[in-house]
Amino acid sequence: MSCCAAFAMHTELAKPTGLSSDELRVASSALGEGLYQSEIAVPLMHCAACMQVIEQGLLTLPGVVSARANLSTRRVTVRWAEPDVPPLVAFIESLGYAAHMTEEPASARNKTLSDLLLAVGVAGFATGNIMLLSVSIWSGAEGATRDLFHWVSALVAIPVIAYSGRIFFRSAWNALRHGRMNMDVPIVIGVSLAYATSLYETITHGEHAYFDASVSLLFFLLIGRTLDHVMRDRARAAVSGLVRLSPRGAVRLRADGGRDYIALSQIEPGMDLVVRPGDRIPVNATVVEGISELDCSLATGESAPRSIRAGSQLLAGTHNLSGALVIRATAAAKDSFLAEMVGLMEAAEQGRGIYRRLADRASALYSPVVHLTALLTFIGWMVATGDWHHAITVATAVLIITCPCALGLAVPIVQVMAARRLFERGIMMKDGGALERLAEIGHVVFDKTGTLTMGIPELESSAFADPQAAEIAVALARASSHPYSKAIVAGMPLASAGPRLESLSEQPGFGVEAVVNGALWRLGKASWVSPEGHPEASGTVLGRDGVVAARFAFSDKLRSGASRAVQGLREQGVTSEILSGDTSASVGMVASSLRIERAASDLLPAEKVRRLQQLAGAGTKTLMVGDGINDAPAMMAAHVSMAPATAADIGRNAADFVFLHESLDAVPHALDVAGQAERLVKQNFALAVGYNVLAVPLAIMGHVTPLLAALAMSGSSILVIANAMRLGVGRIGPRWSRSSIGTPGLLTSEARG
Amino acid sequence: MVALLDRHAGSSNERGTRLMATLLYLVPIALLLGGLGLTAFVWALKSGQYEDMDGAAERVLLDD
Numbered sequence: 001m002s003c004c005a006a007f008a009m010h011t012e013l014a015k016p017t018g019l020s021s022d023e024l025r026v027a028s029s030a031l032g033e034g035l036y037q038s039e040i041a042v043p044l045m046h047c048a049a050c051m052q053v054i055e056q057g058l059l060t061l062p063g064v065v066s067a068r069a070n071l072s073t074r075r076v077t078v079r080w081a082e083p084d085v086p087p088l089v090a091f092i093e094s095l096g097y098a099a100h101m102t103e104e105p106a107s108a109r110n111k112t113l114s115d116l117l118l119a120v121g122v123a124g125f126a127t128g129n130i131m132l133l134s135v136s137i138w139s140g141a142e143g144a145t146r147d148l149f150h151w152v153s154a155l156v157a158i159p160v161i162a163y164s165g166r167i168f169f170r171s172a173w174n175a176l177r178h179g180r181m182n183m184d185v186p187i188v189i190g191v192s193l194a195y196a197t198s199l200y201e202t203i204t205h206g207e208h209a210y211f212d213a214s215v216s217l218l219f220f221l222l223i224g225r226t227l228d229h230v231m232r233d234r235a236r237a238a239v240s241g242l243v244r245l246s247p248r249g250a251v252r253l254r255a256d257g258g259r260d261y262i263a264l265s266q267i268e269p270g271m272d273l274v275v276r277p278g279d280r281i282p283v284n285a286t287v288v289e290g291i292s293e294l295d296c297s298l299a300t301g302e303s304a305p306r307s308i309r310a311g312s313q314l315l316a317g318t319h320n321l322s323g324a325l326v327i328r329a330t331a332a333a334k335d336s337f338l339a340e341m342v343g344l345m346e347a348a349e350q351g352r353g354i355y356r357r358l359a360d361r362a363s364a365l366y367s368p369v370v371h372l373t374a375l376l377t378f379i380g381w382m383v384a385t386g387d388w389h390h391a392i393t394v395a396t397a398v399l400i401i402t403c404p405c406a407l408g409l410a411v412p413i414v415q416v417m418a419a420r421r422l423f424e425r426g427i428m429m430k431d432g433g434a435l436e437r438l439a440e441i442g443h444v445v446f447d448k449t450g451t452l453t454m455g456i457p458e459l460e461s462s463a464f465a466d467p468q469a470a471e472i473a474v475a476l477a478r479a480s481s482h483p484y485s486k487a488i489v490a491g492m493p494l495a496s497a498g499p500r501l502e503s504l505s506e507q508p509g510f511g512v513e514a515v516v517n518g519a520l521w522r523l524g525k526a527s528w529v530s531p532e533g534h535p536e537a538s539g540t541v542l543g544r545d546g547v548v549a550a551r552f553a554f555s556d557k558l559r560s561g562a563s564r565a566v567q568g569l570r571e572q573g574v575t576s577e578i579l580s581g582d583t584s585a586s587v588g589m590v591a592s593s594l595r596i597e598r599a600a601s602d603l604l605p606a607e608k609v610r611r612l613q614q615l616a617g618a619g620t621k622t623l624m625v626g627d628g629i630n631d632a633p634a635m636m637a638a639h640v641s642m643a644p645a646t647a648a649d650i651g652r653n654a655a656d657f658v659f660l661h662e663s664l665d666a667v668p669h670a671l672d673v674a675g676q677a678e679r680l681v682k683q684n685f686a687l688a689v690g691y692n693v694l695a696v697p698l699a700i701m702g703h704v705t706p707l708l709a710a711l712a713m714s715g716s717s718i719l720v721i722a723n724a725m726r727l728g729v730g731r732i733g734p735r736w737s738r739s740s741i742g743t744p745g746l747l748t749s750e751a752r753g
Numbered sequence: 754m755v756a757l758l759d760r761h762a763g764s765s766n767e768r769g770t771r772l773m774a775t776l777l778y779l780v781p782i783a784l785l786l787g788g789l790g791l792t793a794f795v796w797a798l799k800s801g802q803y804e805d806m807d808g809a810a811e812r813v814l815l816d817d
Contacts, residue, residue: 048811071808114798121798125791129784144773152780 021085022261026248027101034082035065041102041242042092043074050097057095061086073237075102102240113233116226119164123219126160127212129153134212138707150202153211160215161195164222183363183408186370190403191217197396208393213400213709220717224412228432231419235428239658245298246317246338246649250275250282253326264333275325277508278481280317283336285327287312291509292323295483297455298628298648299337301447301581301603303556305483307509317629317648322482323508337629338650341605344633345654348609357433358681359411370402377700394702400709401699402692410684410720417727418677426660427670434656436681437640438674440621444569444667445612445638447626448580448590449556450646452664455627457483458557459491462550469549472499473542476512476523479504484540485512485523487554511540519544556586558593559644561663566594568668579608581630608634625667627651642667673727680727684720691716 028038045051051069054076058067063084069076076099080086092099133149141149168191172184191214198209249263253272267273267283275281277292293305299317308314314327316336333339374395381391415432422429429435449455464470474492477485479501501514511524522529522543529543542550566576578599580587591599600611612634615622624631624638627647635641635654643655644662652658659666695712698704704712797803 048814051808051811052815069808070805071811072805114803117798117803118795121791121794125787125794129787132783145776148773148776148780152784156784 021087022251023248024085024088024101026261026263031079036080036082038078038080038088039102040076040078040088040092040099041074041240042069042076042097042099044097045069045071045074045076053095054092054097057091058086058088061088061091064088075237113226113229116167116222116229119167120219120222120226123160123164123215123222126156127216127219129156130212130215134706134710137209146207147202147205150198150209150211153209154199154202157195157211157215160218161191165191165218167225168218168221180360181364181367182360186363186367187217187221187403187408189371190214190399193396194400194403197392201393204389206393208397208706210396210400210706210709213403213706213713216710217400217403217713220714221408224409224416227416228412231416231423232429232431234423235419235430235658238428238660239430239652242645242652242658245280247280247282267329268332269329271329273327273329275320275327277320277322277324279320281314281320281327283316283329283333284331285314285316285329287314288326288328290323290325292325293321293482293509295319295321297449300630301449301628303449303453303455303457303582303586309509322480322506341629341632341650344605344609345636345650348613348633348637355433355437357411358436359408362407362411362685366407370399373402373696373700374398380700381702390702394699397702397704397709398696398699401695401704401712403713407685407688409717410688410724411681413721413724414677414680414684414727417680417724418673421673421727422657422670425666425669427666428658428660430656430658434640435674435677437621437656438623438670439678441623441639441671442574443615443620444574444576444623444625445615445634446576446578446596447624447628447631448578448587449582450627451625451631451644452559452562452578452590452594453556454559454662455646456557457487457554459487460553460555462488462492462552464550468499469542469544472516472521473523473550473552475499475501476504476514476521476542479514480506480512480523482511484552484554488523488552520546521549555589558590559662559664561665563594565664565667566596568665569671572668572671574671579603579611579634581605581608581628605630605633609637612637623667623671642670676727680724684723687719687723688716691719 024038025036028036031037042050042054045054051071055067055069058064058076058078061080061084063080063082063086065079065081067076067078076092078086078088080088089099089101130153133153137146137149165188168184168188171182172188175182175185194210194214198211198214201207201209247264249261250267251259251274252262252267253259253274259274264282272288273282273285281294287308287310289310291307291309294308294312294314295305296302296315296318298319299315305321308325313330316331316333316338377398378391378395381394382388385391412432415435418435419429419432446452462470462473470492474489477488479485499516501516504512504514506512507524507528509525510528511522513520513522513524515521524540526539526541526548529541530546530548540552540554541548542552569576576594576596576598578587578591578596580599580601581603582601584601587599587601591597603611608631612622612624616637616639621639624635624641625643626632626635626641627644629648629650631643632648632650632654635643635651640657641655642657642659643651645652645658645660647655647658657666657670659670691712695704698708802809
């Protein structure tokens, strides 16, 4: 596809998922009569040609009934019929697009959006018609004509109040029932009072009716709400489209020797399960048979792989690297390590105070003032003139003028803009409250493995005794999928095809061996490569007939932009700290290279939570950036949290922000946007209040006509929206923009043939 | 326009009645047309035309 300048993905995300047909069936939803529907996320699909290739390609597979690509959600919906289980994911990957199964059905998400759109449509229709009628009234329609227009307006406004307005009525009712105030309470009171008095005016052949004001108010606010929903939905879709890292089930080894695939929830303690190299451990278990190495980085934060053999204890969520294992479950999925963390998370969440959003705090101050002013105006006019009809009309005008149209838009519209700016940089915001909390922080706590570092070993140094050894090392490393082997291949780029390897084999848990020109070469653990060698031999070596020929040292590679991010935070006056589950040696190394003074190692998940609670107790608002299963509880305890796209599923769900790019620049950048958004929100509040200070005295004096009210209301809303649009336009520090665009990450483009 | 007519109509009872008669079918027609627009929007929404806006923009380029 010549048109496709496809995007190179982050290594972890682009890795083939190797989904078995059993797993595909478990992840698909049954439609009945042997028909199944699967949702497959294809994050790299981005143009018409991509959609066509994928859709038409899928239709050639046996069993596929229909395939429809959705570019907005970057998903393909495929319907297929039994008995065939088409290799959907593998096929899309063979076309050159990374793909993985998702479970959340798209229909549930679209329901809310279409409800909102419908509400906007109804409100828009009514606003247009009522405005037309109002213009004739303002231009001087009188007597029976005016009454007719008022009656038509009253009729047209009913569906808006009843249908479109119910979103606000429900939210206001919920707030009041729990004894709280939110922005929707004054909106609802204003709209209903305006409608009621206008109806009264219409019946009594009055002059001033505010149908247009009450309807256009709902219309404007609904537009803001729909935009907000679209933004958050996009973020949610992007996050849920990431690779699922916890398994959906496991292959059970029955007592009679047969094998079958069962879903995660059906695993019971005592069952024997088969775990292939590359799989994640589904539940807490002990090893029955097999030797392998275990990558615990996502579960506990340890960066070095751990050797395991029969009898070893395994935590759910760890990653089996080199050998096939038979394990015996010691706990069901609901009692495993992951579930323990969920328990800790719930406890941590309860410990954290409920955050009240800025708009709600503002309306708690604002609503009583507004309602009191309207009431006093009514009483004042009653005392002065004794004409209760006139008093009510003026009081209604006060309510409409002060109705927080601008105030209701002031916060959401800024947050929508901020979410857009963040989205452009690959940062997903889960909700607007998180942005407000982010603007308050003064301290950042980082996890080490997978957050400050990539969690992937990198070849640090190699020493060769034999010139031929380098070529052989790379050739042997190519044959294995162990992280150290991959690091050797990546660290020593050799153009040649390498020597001819004979009787190549991989010994799980030890290394790779092969015969080259009659000599036995081994790459792997020092104790295995040269068994009778020096006792001090440790680490990873290459040996020829038991004699060490080369040594390799690995380090956990720092995430790109890590030191720049920490430096940038320091310049913004934000302090940093490391909390890690890894050994003190490797934590110390990272801390010193990033010049972070406070670093704690060997921490259990509960200890991380305790540290964050201690910080919160001291009044420090903290941002937690982490990726592991063990970080999830601490992320809940933090004031606000952030996770990379490569984080464990549970961490990604717990985080308020998820960044898709590799670079850690996302942290200061998000802080920067949050700070700007906070300033703009405050400006918008000032604008809205300033407008009220001007207009309210006029309203109290009784000089506000429906025409003036309509002008003032739309004027202030447009002002607030225009101010919000300034967010990020040429103001985001060029330092961050340049640095993060130049960094190879998720969205680095790469031309494809 | 209507308002101008209205002002002139105010002078004569007969013209006022004629104007009201005009409005009696003009207003329903205006509402009907607006309602038609709304119905078209609801139909488009229900038939899933707003579910993939980016995709719809790109599919124009396909030949099939």
